[in-house]
Amino acid sequence: MEMSNMRRSRRGSRTDSVKHRSSPSVVSVFWHRITKPITESHAWLNFCFYLSIIWAQIRRHLNYYRIHFLYIFLVALLGGIAVYLSELYASSGTISFVDAIFMSTSAVTQTGLSSVDVAELHQGTQAVLIIVMMFGGSMIMTVAPVIMRKFYFRKQLRRHHIESYRKDLAEYNALNALLRIVPILWGTCLISFYLMLYIYCIANDGAIQVMEANNQTTAWFALFQTVSAFHNCGLSTISTNIVPFRFQYFPLLLISLMTVTGNVAFPFIMRIIVVARYWLSKNPTTRATYKFLLDHPRRCFTHLFPRAQNRWLLLVFVVLTVVQWSALMGYEWTESLFAEFNAGEKIVNSFFQAAVTRSAGFNSIDLGQLQPGLLVLFLAMMYISVSPIAVAVRNSGLDGTVSSSRKTVLDRNVMGDVEEREAGRSSSNTITSQAKRVMTQDSIFLFLAYLIIVSIETDHLEEDVSFTLFKILFDIISGYGTVGLSLGYPGVPFAFCGVWHPVSKLVLLLVMILGRQRNLPDSIDKAVQVPKRLFSAVSSRHNSEDEDMENSTAETSGDRSRQHATPDADSGAGVDGGQIVPIPHLAHAHSQDGMLAITIDNNPDVLRAVLWKSCKSRTARAMQTRKLQAPAREQRLESLRVDND
Numbered sequence: 001m002e003m004s005n006m007r008r009s010r011r012g013s014r015t016d017s018v019k020h021r022s023s024p025s026v027v028s029v030f031w032h033r034i035t036k037p038i039t040e041s042h043a044w045l046n047f048c049f050y051l052s053i054i055w056a057q058i059r060r061h062l063n064y065y066r067i068h069f070l071y072i073f074l075v076a077l078l079g080g081i082a083v084y085l086s087e088l089y090a091s092s093g094t095i096s097f098v099d100a101i102f103m104s105t106s107a108v109t110q111t112g113l114s115s116v117d118v119a120e121l122h123q124g125t126q127a128v129l130i131i132v133m134m135f136g137g138s139m140i141m142t143v144a145p146v147i148m149r150k151f152y153f154r155k156q157l158r159r160h161h162i163e164s165y166r167k168d169l170a171e172y173n174a175l176n177a178l179l180r181i182v183p184i185l186w187g188t189c190l191i192s193f194y195l196m197l198y199i200y201c202i203a204n205d206g207a208i209q210v211m212e213a214n215n216q217t218t219a220w221f222a223l224f225q226t227v228s229a230f231h232n233c234g235l236s237t238i239s240t241n242i243v244p245f246r247f248q249y250f251p252l253l254l255i256s257l258m259t260v261t262g263n264v265a266f267p268f269i270m271r272i273i274v275v276a277r278y279w280l281s282k283n284p285t286t287r288a289t290y291k292f293l294l295d296h297p298r299r300c301f302t303h304l305f306p307r308a309q310n311r312w313l314l315l316v317f318v319v320l321t322v323v324q325w326s327a328l329m330g331y332e333w334t335e336s337l338f339a340e341f342n343a344g345e346k347i348v349n350s351f352f353q354a355a356v357t358r359s360a361g362f363n364s365i366d367l368g369q370l371q372p373g374l375l376v377l378f379l380a381m382m383y384i385s386v387s388p389i390a391v392a393v394r395n396s397g398l399d400g401t402v403s404s405s406r407k408t409v410l411d412r413n414v415m416g417d418v419e420e421r422e423a424g425r426s427s428s429n430t431i432t433s434q435a436k437r438v439m440t441q442d443s444i445f446l447f448l449a450y451l452i453i454v455s456i457e458t459d460h461l462e463e464d465v466s467f468t469l470f471k472i473l474f475d476i477i478s479g480y481g482t483v484g485l486s487l488g489y490p491g492v493p494f495a496f497c498g499v500w501h502p503v504s505k506l507v508l509l510l511v512m513i514l515g516r517q518r519n520l521p522d523s524i525d526k527a528v529q530v531p532k533r534l535f536s537a538v539s540s541r542h543n544s545e546d547e548d549m550e551n552s553t554a555e556t557s558g559d560r561s562r563q564h565a566t567p568d569a570d571s572g573a574g575v576d577g578g579q580i581v582p583i584p585h586l587a588h589a590h591s592q593d594g595m596l597a598i599t600i601d602n603n604p605d606v607l608r609a610v611l612w613k614s615c616k617s618r619t620a621r622a623m624q625t626r627k628l629q630a631p632a633r634e635q636r637l638e639s640l641r642v643d644n645d
Contacts, residue, residue, distance in 0.1 A: 064145065064520070065517065065520055068517065068520060069513070069517060072108055072109065072136065072513055072516055072517075073513065075104075075108045075132060075135050075136060076101065076104045076105040076108050076109075076132075076509075076513070077101065077104075078104075079104030079105075079107065079108060079128060079129075079131075079132040079135075080097070080100045080101035080102075080103070080104035080105070081100070082104075082128045083095070083100040083103055083104055083125050083128050083129070084097050084100035084101075086122055086124045086125040086128055087100070087121065087122060087125055089122075089124070090122035090124065090125070094116065094120055094121070095116050095121070095125075096502070098502040098505055098506065099115045099116050099498075099505070101509065102115045102505050102506075102508075102509055103115060103116065103118075103129065104128075104129075104132055105509045105512055105513065106233070106235075106484070106512060107129050107132040107133045107136065107233055107235065108132050108133070108135060108136035108516075109136060109482055109512045109513060109515065109516040110133070110136055110137070110138065110231055110232045110233050110482050110516065111233070111234075111361070111478075111479055111482045111483070111484050111512045111515070111516075112228070112232075112233045112234025112235050112360060112361035112482075112483070112484025113361065113475065113478060113479055113484050113486060113495045113497055113508070113512070114235060114484075114494045114495050114498065115494060115495065115497060115498035115500075115505060116494055116498060117239055117492075117493045117494050118235050118236065118237055118239075118494075119214070119236075119237050119238060119239045119493070120239075123220070126220075126224060126237060129224075129235065130223070130224060130227050133227055133228060133231045133233050133235075134227065134231065136231070136516075137186075137230075137231040137262070138231075138232070138262070138263060138266075138519070139182065139185075139186050139231075139262060139263075139266055140182070140183070140186055142182060142301065142302055142303050143178075143179065143182050143183065145302060146175050146178050146179055146182075146300070146301065147179065149175060149300070150172070150175040150176070150179070153166075153171070153172055153175065154166065154172075157172075167285075170288050170289055170291075170292040171292060171299070171300065173285065173286075173288075173289040173292075174289050174290075174292050174293050174300045175300060177277075177289055177290070177293070178293075178300060178301055181270070181273055181274075182270075185269065185270075185273070189230060189258075189261055189262070190226060190227070190230060193226045193229070193230060193254070193257075193258050193261075194222055194223060194226040196254060197222040197225060197226055197251065197254060198218060198219060198222035200250055200251065200254070201218045201221065201222055202218050204248070204250075206247065206248050207245075207248065207251070210238075210244040210245060213244070214238045214239070214244065216237060216238065220237070221237055221238075224236070224237050225237070225255070226258065228360075229255045229258035229259050229262070229360060229362070230258045230259070230261065230262040231262055232259055232262055232263050232359045232360045232482070233360065233361075233484065234356070234360040234361030234362050234483070234484035234485075235361075235484075236362070239493035240493065241362055241363050241364075242255065242352075242362045242363065242364045243363070243364055243365070243366070245364065246341075246345070246349055246364040246365065247341075247345060249344070249345075249348050252348055252349065252351075252352040252364060253348065253351075253352070255352070255356070255362060256351070256352050256355040256356060259355065259356050259359045259360040259362070260355060260359070262359075263359050263386055263389070264313075264317055264359065264386060264388075264389065266303055267303045267304065267305050267309075267310060267313065267389070267392070268310060268313075268314065270301070270303060270304050271297070271304060271305065271307075271310060274290050274293050274294060274297075274304065275290075275294065277290045278290035278291060278293075278294060302393055303389075303393070305392055305393075309392040310392075312388075312392065313388055313389065313392050316388045317388065320358065320381065320384065321354050321355060322354075324353075324354040324357060324377060324378075324381055325350050325351050325354035327373075327374060327377055328350040328353060328354060328374060329346060329347065329350045331370075331371045331373060331374050332346075332350075332370070332371065332374070333346060335371070336369070337365060337366065337369045337370065349364050349365060352364055353365060357378060357381045357382065357483065357485065358381050358382065358384060358385050358386060358481070358483065359385070359386055359483065360483070360484065361478065361483050361484020361485045361486070362484075363485060367485060367486075367487055367488070368487050368488055375470070375474070375487075378474075378485065379473070379474060379477055382477050382478050382481040382483045382485060383439075383477050383480070383481055384439075384481070385480075385481030385482060385483060385515075386481075386482075386519060387435075387438045387439065387518065387519075389519060390438050390518060390519045390520070391434045391435050391438055393519075393520075438518065441518070442480070442514055442518065445511075445514060446476065446477075446480060446511070449476060449507050449508070449510070449511050450472070450473060450476055452504075452507050453472055453476065453500070453504045453507055453508070454469065454472060456500075456501050456503055456504045456507075457472065457500060457501060457504060460499075466489055466490055470487075471487050471496050472496075474486065474487050474496070475487075475495060475496050475497045475508065476508065476511055479497075479508050479511045479512045479515060480511050480512070480514065480515040480518075481515055482512065482515045482516055
C-alpha cells in the first residue's frame with residue numbers, strides 16, 4: 001500500500017514539474033486571447049480550408065522548371081517596380097514603367113539589352129539593377145536546389161529518428177560542402193575582380209582619363225562593371241559601353257576573364273576545387289565526402305560534371321572562340337573598323353569580342369560597321385550562346401533509363417512531366433541528340449515572336465531606313481541567347497529595341513525569360529529532386545555515376561509503384577526487384593530515382609541504432625493506434641453482451 005502511494009506521489013510530482021516547465025508565457029497567452037476570435041471563427045476556418053485545397057492543387061503541378069520561372073518573373077516584376085519608383089523619386093522622369101520592367105528583366109535574365117541609357121539613370125536605380133543582377137546570377141542560383149535537398153534530407157532523417165547520425169552520411173556532408181564552396185567562390189571572385197579593376201582605374205592614366213571624360217566615380221564604376229561582367233549581363237554605366245577602353249589591354253582581358261569565370265568556366269572550377277580538396281584533405285570523413293562528389297558529381301549539384309562532359313565542354317568553348325576570333329581578324333584586319341588599332345590592339349579587341357559574344361553583351365567596337373558575313377556569324381554565336389552547358393547538364397543528369405524488356409524510356413520533359421517513348425537511336429542520351437533538342441526546342445516560339453514584332457513595327461519598317469528586319473532579328477536572338485548585343489539605332493546610346501513599341505518590348509521580354517529557362521535541365525534530374533523516402537532499393541556496392549547510368553533499368557508506372565512500395569521501409573529494409581532485402585552496411589546516403597537511399601558500410605553500431613529506432617517508432621505508433629481503438633472495441637463488446645442478454 002505504501003509503495004503504491006509512493007508511486008502515485010512520484011507521478012504527481014513529475015506531472016507538476018512538467019506542467020511547471022511547459023507553462024505558457026505572458027506573450028503567448030496575450031497573443032492567444034487576441035487571435036482566438038479570429039482563428040475559431042467559421043469564416044477563418046473556411047478560408048483556411050479552401051486555401052489548403054488550392055495549395056494542394058498547385059503543389060501537384062510544381063516542379064523545378066515552374067518554380068524557376070516564377071522566381072525569375074517575380075524578381076523581374078519587383079525589380080521593375082523598384083526601378084520605376086527610384087526614378088520617380090529622383091524626379092528625372094526618364095523612364096516609363098514598361099522600360100523599368102524591361103530593364104529589370106534584362107538584368108535578372110543576364111541578358112543586358114537596355115531600352116534606356118544606364119548612364120543617365122539615378123545611382124539608386126543602378127544599385128537596384130546590381131541587386132537584381134545578383135539575384136539572377138546563374139552561379140548563386142545553383143545553391144537553391146542544394147538547400148532544398150538538404151532541408152528534405154534532414155526532414156526524412158528526423159522522421160525516422162536518426163538525425164543524430166546525419167554527419168555519418170556522405171551525401172549530407174557533400175551538400176554541406178557545396179553550400180560552403182559555392183558562396184565562398186562567388187564572393188571571392190567578386191571581391192578579387194573588383195579590387196583588380198578598381199586598382200587599375202585609379203593607377204592607370206588612360207583609365208583615369210576615361211573616368212573623367214565620362215563623369216564616372218571610380219569605385220562605383222568598378223563595382224557595377226564587376227557585377228555586370230561576372231553575372232554576364234553586359235550593362236555598363238558608360239553610354240558607349242567598353243569602347244573607351246579599346247586601346248587598353250588589361251581591362252579588356254580582365255572583363256573577358258570575368259564573363260568566362262561567371263558562366264562557362266564555373267563547372268571546371270568546381271571540379272578543380274573538389275579534386276584539390278579530396279587530395280589535400282587528411283581527414284577520412286572529408287575525403288569520403290569529396291570522393292562521393294567525384295563518384296556522383298551530378299547527384300548533388302547541377303554544374304558538377306564528370307570528366308567526359310568537362311572535356312567536351314572545354315573543346316566546344318575553345319573551338320567556338322577560336323573560330324570567331326579568327327573570322328573577326330580575317331574579315332576586319334585591313335578594314336576601316338580596325339584602322340585606328342595597331343597589331344596588338346587588333347588581336348586583343350578581336351579576342352575580347354569573341355570571348356563575350358556568347359555570354360555578355362559588351363562591345364569594344366562598333367558592331368554596326370562589321371561585314372555582313374561577320375554579322376551572320378555573330379547571330380549564330382548568340383543563338384548558340386551558353387547552350388553547350390545546357391547540353392552537358394542534360395547529358396550528365398538525364399533521369400530516363402532504358403528498359404530491357406519493354407524497350408521504352410521514362411523521361412521528364414521540359415515541364416517536368418513524365419513521358420514514355422520507344423528507346424532507339426533517336427532517343428538515346430548522347431551529346432548529339434541533346435544538342436539537337438536544345439537548338440530546336442523553341443524555334444516555333446521564336447518565329448511567332450519575330451512575326452508579332454515585325455507586324456507591330458510595320459510602320460517603322462516602311463518609313464525609316466534604319467529599321468530593318470535583320471536588326472529586329474538580331475535583337476530577338478540576342479535576347480533569346482541572353483547575350484545583350486545590339487546593332488543600335490542612330491543617335492541613341494542604347495539597344496535597338498529601345499525605340500520599339502511598348503508591346504514589342506513586352507514580347508522581347510518574354511523571349512528573354514524563355515532564353516533564361518533554356519539553360520535548365522530538360523529532365524528534372526537527381527540534383528534538383530527532393531527525397532520522398534528514407535529507405536529504398538540500394539545496390540550492395542558504391543557504384544559511380546557512369547555505372548549507375550549504364551546499369552540502371554527503367555520501370556513502367558505499375559512496376560515502379562510495386563517496387564517502391566516498401567512495406568518494411570521503417571524497419572531498415574530495401575526493395576530489389578520486388579524482393580525484401582536487408583540494407584547493406586552504411587557509409588553514405590544518396591538519392592536514387594527520387595528516393596533517399598541510406599547505405600551503411602562497416603558501421604554495425606549505426607545500423608543497429610537505425611533499425612532499433614525505426615522498429616521502436618513503429619511499435620510506438622502501433623500501441624498508440626491500439627490505444628485509440630480501445631474505446632470503440634469495448635463499445636462493440638458491450639453491444640454484443642446486450643444483444644446476447
